[in-house]
Amino acid sequence: MNVIQFTGALELGLIYSIVAMGIYLSFRTLQFPDLTVDGSFPLGAAICASCILYGMHPLTATLVAMLGGALSGFITALMATRLKMLNLLAGILTMIALYSINLRIMGRPNMALSGEKTIFNEFFSCFAIPSVSTLLLPLLIIVTIVGLIALLFLRTELGLGLRAAGSNAKMARAKGINDQRMIQLGLSVSNAYVALAGALFAQTQGFADVSMGTGTIVYALAAVILGEALLPTRTIKQALLACVLGAILYRFVISIALNSNEFGLQASDLNLVTAVIMVLAMQVPALKRHFKVMN
Amino acid sequence: MKKNLKIILISVSLAACISFFLFNKTSDTAASSQPHLPLISLSQIIGHRSLDEERRGLLDALKSAGYIDGKTIKITYQNAQGNLATAAQIAKMQAGQSPDVMVGISTPSAQTLLSVATSHAIPLVFTAVTNPVDAKLVNDNVFGVSDALPLASQIAHMREFIPNLKTICVIYNAGELNSTHVVRALNIACEKENIVLIPAIAAKTSDVAAAAQSLAGRVDAIYVPNDNTAVSAMASIVQVASSAKLPLFASDMGSVENGALAARGYDRFQLGQKAGALVVRILRHEKIEKNIDNSHDLHVYVNEKTLKMLGMDLPKSLNKDVILIGTRK
Numbered sequence: 001m002n003v004i005q006f007t008g009a010l011e012l013g014l015i016y017s018i019v020a021m022g023i024y025l026s027f028r029t030l031q032f033p034d035l036t037v038d039g040s041f042p043l044g045a046a047i048c049a050s051c052i053l054y055g056m057h058p059l060t061a062t063l064v065a066m067l068g069g070a071l072s073g074f075i076t077a078l079m080a081t082r083l084k085m086l087n088l089l090a091g092i093l094t095m096i097a098l099y100s101i102n103l104r105i106m107g108r109p110n111m112a113l114s115g116e117k118t119i120f121n122e123f124f125s126c127f128a129i130p131s132v133s134t135l136l137l138p139l140l141i142i143v144t145i146v147g148l149i150a151l152l153f154l155r156t157e158l159g160l161g162l163r164a165a166g167s168n169a170k171m172a173r174a175k176g177i178n179d180q181r182m183i184q185l186g187l188s189v190s191n192a193y194v195a196l197a198g199a200l201f202a203q204t205q206g207f208a209d210v211s212m213g214t215g216t217i218v219y220a221l222a223a224v225i226l227g228e229a230l231l232p233t234r235t236i237k238q239a240l241l242a243c244v245l246g247a248i249l250y251r252f253v254i255s256i257a258l259n260s261n262e263f264g265l266q267a268s269d270l271n272l273v274t275a276v277i278m279v280l281a282m283q284v285p286a287l288k289r290h291f292k293v294m295n
Numbered sequence: 296m297k298k299n300l301k302i303i304l305i306s307v308s309l310a311a312c313i314s315f316f317l318f319n320k321t322s323d324t325a326a327s328s329q330p331h332l333p334l335i336s337l338s339q340i341i342g343h344r345s346l347d348e349e350r351r352g353l354l355d356a357l358k359s360a361g362y363i364d365g366k367t368i369k370i371t372y373q374n375a376q377g378n379l380a381t382a383a384q385i386a387k388m389q390a391g392q393s394p395d396v397m398v399g400i401s402t403p404s405a406q407t408l409l410s411v412a413t414s415h416a417i418p419l420v421f422t423a424v425t426n427p428v429d430a431k432l433v434n435d436n437v438f439g440v441s442d443a444l445p446l447a448s449q450i451a452h453m454r455e456f457i458p459n460l461k462t463i464c465v466i467y468n469a470g471e472l473n474s475t476h477v478v479r480a481l482n483i484a485c486e487k488e489n490i491v492l493i494p495a496i497a498a499k500t501s502d503v504a505a506a507a508q509s510l511a512g513r514v515d516a517i518y519v520p521n522d523n524t525a526v527s528a529m530a531s532i533v534q535v536a537s538s539a540k541l542p543l544f545a546s547d548m549g550s551v552e553n554g555a556l557a558a559r560g561y562d563r564f565q566l567g568q569k570a571g572a573l574v575v576r577i578l579r580h581e582k583i584e585k586n587i588d589n590s591h592d593l594h595v596y597v598n599e600k601t602l603k604m605l606g607m608d609l610p611k612s613l614n615k616d617v618i619l620i621g622t623r624k
Contacts, residue, residue: 001388004411008387012380099498103469110402110472112431114409134414205383207406207430210470212379219380254381258373258388267374268342270381 001255007133009255013248014139015200019220020227020243021150022193026073027224028239029154030166030186035091035217036076037194039098040069042213044195045202046102049111052203058119062199069195072098073187081180095213102210109210111202118203135204142200146193147240153189154236162186222278223247229285253277333362333578334369336389338408339400341377343523344549345563346400349423352567353398353574360575368578375404382407390415396574398422402430402472405439412436418577422570423563425473425521427587434586438577440570441589442521442561444546446477446484448593449518452559453544455610457515462491464514466506466532468524469496477520503528504535511539519545519555529553533601542605551596551620556605558596566591596620 019041026034044065051061072094079090103109124138153159164172165182172179194216202208227246233239257273265273335357339346354370362368371389375382382404389397390411397412398420399405405421412419413436421432421439432439454460465481467474478494485492493514495506503525510517517536519525525532526547533554536543545555547563569588576583595617597609609617 002391004391005384005388006391008384008391011387012384016380099470108429108472108475109470110406110430112406112429114406114413114431201380201383204410205379205407206410207403209379209403209406209472215378251384254384255388258381258385261371261373267339267372268376270374271376 001259003132005255005258007136009251010248011133011135011139011204013251014136014143014244015197015204016220016223016251017143017244017247018146018197018200019194019216020223020247021147021240022190022197023217023220023224024239024243025150025186025190025193027221028166029163030183030190032080032087032166032183032187033091034073034076034187034190035088036072036094036098036187036191037091037217037220038213038215039095039102040072040191040194040213041198041201041216042102042208042210043072043098043105044069044198045208045212046105046111046198046210047195048199049113049202049208050105050107052113052116052118053111058117058122058203062119062196062203065199066192066196069198070188070192072195073189073191074184076191077184077187081183098213099210106208106210111208112206113202113208114206120203139200139204143244146196147244150189150193151236151240158185219250220247223250226250226253226278226281229282249281250278253281332367332369333396334371334392334394335362335396335398335574336392336394337370337372337398337400338382338385338389338404339372339374340379340382340404341401341523342374343527345521345523345526345547346423348549348563349567349570350400352564352569353400353422353571354567355564356568356571357574360571362575362578379403379407386411390417393417396420396577398570398574399424402426402432405432406430409434409437420570420573420577422566426476429472429476438573438583438586439588440566440573440591441587442566442591443589444477444521444560445593446480447487449481449544449546449559450484450488450490452557452595453516453518453542455613456542456544456557456607460490460515462493462514463516463518464493464495464510465518465520466495466497466503466510466525467520467522468498470498471522471524474520474522474525477522481518481520497524497528500524500528504531507532507535511535511541514541517541517543519543519550521546521560526550529555537601537604540605542607543601548594548596548618548620551598554598554601556598556601556607559593560596561591562594594618 026032047068048061048065051064052058076090076094079085080087120138127137128134161177162182165179169179223246224243227242231242233242254274257270260273364370373385386407396418397408399408400423402424408419419437425443427441482492495510497503497506529550543555545558546560551558597617597619599619
């Protein structure tokens with residue numbers, strides 16, 4: 001692994017940690033398996049790219065992208081709560097519908113952004129580390145802000161209600177919490193996060209593509225679970241930190257798999273190697289317990 | 296709190312160990328090989344017949360110019376297995392190896408390489424890209440082979456087989472930039488010739504059969520552009536076309552081998568060789584006049600078995616320069 005690959009994995013890991021935080025909100029806090037993510041990630045990228053090419057300030061474009069993501073999450077929640085659809089199905093339907101909507105938004109399947117203004121060259125250019133990475137510090141700042149917002153939000157009365165609705169809906173209702181409203185709120189926030197990650201991905205990579213969402217949910221879940229396996233998650237702070245570290249570690253797993261070519265593996269073995277390393281990483285907690293017993 | 300700290304420490308040191316091991320590994324291999332071998336890095340989005348063919352052509356061109364992997368040159372190849380985030384990670388990794396030339400096979404691969412190649416001033420060569428202008432792959436430091444087909448000649452080609460052609464169906468994935476570009480141009484060409492163009496859209500390979508079935512009986516012919524999704528599911532289109540006795544036109548040789556009636560298109564291997572030639576010129580510091588090469592030899596491929604099955608004869612005007620292909624078993 002070289003320095004650029006190292007920082008590259010960190011950058012991507014930071015972007016995907018925002019997705020992981022969104023997933024933590026829906027899957028873990030609300031217990032809602034939300035598959036909208038595969039659609040809202042490219043939605044964020046599509047809206048952001050279109051707005052930037054339209055001449056909007058990149059920061060506004062990113063915020064509009066988040067708003068779009070929130071709307072998509074809200075629609076999934078409406079289908080689940082008002083139309084009484086199975087949660088999984090509601091997410092799937094929004095996800096597949098978003099594929100067409102993303103094509104409509106961009107007017108074509110792929111939109112190139114290279115040479116355009118992005119929040120990184122407009123807003124964060126003073127945070128660049130020369131000759132190492134222009135993106136690392138800005139992304140770190142964004143993830144810290146976004147993580148703090150999630151943390152503070154979950155500690156408010158509203159956030160507490162959201163957590164209650166997720167862990168015991170009946171009990172929450174008895175306490176006067178509108179659990180359906182909470183699902184709508186939670187999924188909106190969660191997908192706004194995912195769309196933000198999509199918008200950041202488009203701005204760092206220089207293009208938005210309608211197929212870039214495929215597998216987002218799988219990778220984000222893997223990151224969340226990896227983080228939970230390796231780190232304690234008793235408090236919200238720890239859990240959010242685990243999301244970030246899990247997403248970064250997952251990118252490192254892929255980096256290691258990419259380097260495995262040197263051990264005589266083929267390029268097509270990448271996904272298999274990634275899976276095997278993940279299995280090994282998941283054994284770390286068991287090893288830790290083992291050593292604890294021995295001590 | 297103390298316990299948490301301990302666990303975080305353990306995981307951080309674990310990560311540090313892994314990265315230390317990897318840093319060491321690469322520096323070892325770098326030291327053991329000769330220091331002055333030029334490095335070429337290839338990044339491809341997905342394993343796919345046409346793209347693999349282009350890569351083979353590229354490696355062939357390098358080889359025949361005297362650049363042999365491991366002896367006079369070092370070639371690294373990564374495949375993103377269809378995932379764009381992985382492609383982005385590959386781009387970073389390859390830039391870190393400071394190659395002499397980066398090669399992107401397919402539009403998204405070239406796009407992920409573009410920003411790192413520009414920021415590290417590494418020449419970028421792309422191939423299997425239909426519309427480099429839309430993809431913003433136009434830059435002094437970027438060279439490549441565009442595979443856009445002249446579409447007016449596609450219609451003329453279909454007319455050779457079916458003189459009174461009225462309606463064509465085109466099967467493609469609206470999510471592929473290459474295909475939407477082709478279909479837009481084809482639409483304009485068809486309007487000029489008074490031909491009705493009916494699109495059938497498939498987002499995944501598993502949707503292609505249904506898209507093809509929706510057309511049987513409504514059209515005179517089926518046309519498949521260089522669309523990754525449709526070409527990957529060519530076998531299912533061939534099945535529908537043969538049961539409905541519809542002539543099926545494609546854009547590449549592989550599809551004809553799989554049972555399509557005919558194709559007027561480029562030889563992917565040749566396109567790859569052209570991209571390889573660009574790489575060679577960059578390595579030799581020769582001047583390249585045109586950054587994007589888009590004029591290539593067109594070949595006509597016809598599947599004899601499908602021709603017979605449809606009860607057609609080979610058009611006389613084609614007799615000479617046609618390449619006949621029997622269906623592979």
